[in-house]
Amino acid sequence: MTTIAVVDNHGQFTHLEQRALRDLGVDAELIDNDTDPAEVDADGVVLSGGPDMDRIGRSADYLERDVPVLGICLGMQLIAEELGGEVGGGDYGGYADVNVEIVDEDDPLTGSLHPETRVWASHADEVTTLPEGFELTARSDVCDVEAMSDTDRDLYGVQWHPEVAHTEEGEQIFENFLEICKRNGA
Template sequence: MTEIVVVDNGGQFTHLEGRALDDIGVETRTVENTMPPEDIDADGVVLSGGPAIDERGCSGEYLDMDIPVLGICLGMQIIAAELGGTVGAGEYGGYADVVVEIDDETDPLVGSLAPETRVWASHADQVTALPDGFARTATSDVCEIEAMSDAERGLYGVQWHPEVAHTERGEEVFGNFRAICENDE
């Protein structure tokens, strides 16, 4: 059975990420972001959201594990910051219902959501410049980079929260990530 570890960065929805993975038949466990990656044996990692990028613990070290990583909200921002992208304050701010347009229908994480989907997202902070090797895979009226992928390295990020009920097709995002992890074995 596929196992995906959820790294808790202190987000209010982290428990829902594990539950969403359980609901689609993934063996999952949640670990604190202070757990070193060498203590993890999994097929994939989800970096959860959270309140502050400076409280990311060991999250950046999970990017070197040679397994797929999905960053959600702050998790996506951690990926960008660790790999040379930039993160800044969003103009829009807090949580809201947002229509996201999918840029790349072939992207293994979000391509199946094309042409657009409704999501629940926070834009207090957001990725403002992609790291080298990444492509923008989704955008919206309130955020230029709603999702990003480096499929070659198995690194993905979404600004929105696929684990909450307000996000349409969130389960599909987790299913797509499970498929990425299974194809990486």
């Protein structure tokens, strides 16, 4: 059975990320973000959303593991900032329904989604510049970087919350991430 570690960055929906993965038959373990990555045996890692970068604990250390990583909202911003990208305040803060355009139909995480899909996202902060090695995979009229992927390193991020009911194809994101983890050797 595939095991996914959900790193808790104190987001209000983190428990729903774990639940969504469990509903797909995955052994999903919710772990505190101060946990040493060396103590975690998982086939993949989800870096959850959260309130701010000051409370990310050791989350960045999980990027050095040789397993796929999916960053959700703050988790994506953390990936970008740690790897040389830039994060800034969005023009549109707070949570809202957003129409996202998938711009890379070959991307293993987002490519199978409809060309336009409705998501639930916060844009108080967002990735403004992609890190080296990442490709833009989704955008919207609210945010230029709604999703990004580095398929060589199996690092992925979405600005939106696939774990909430307001996101139309959220389960598909988790299914695709599981396939990435299995391909990686799970």
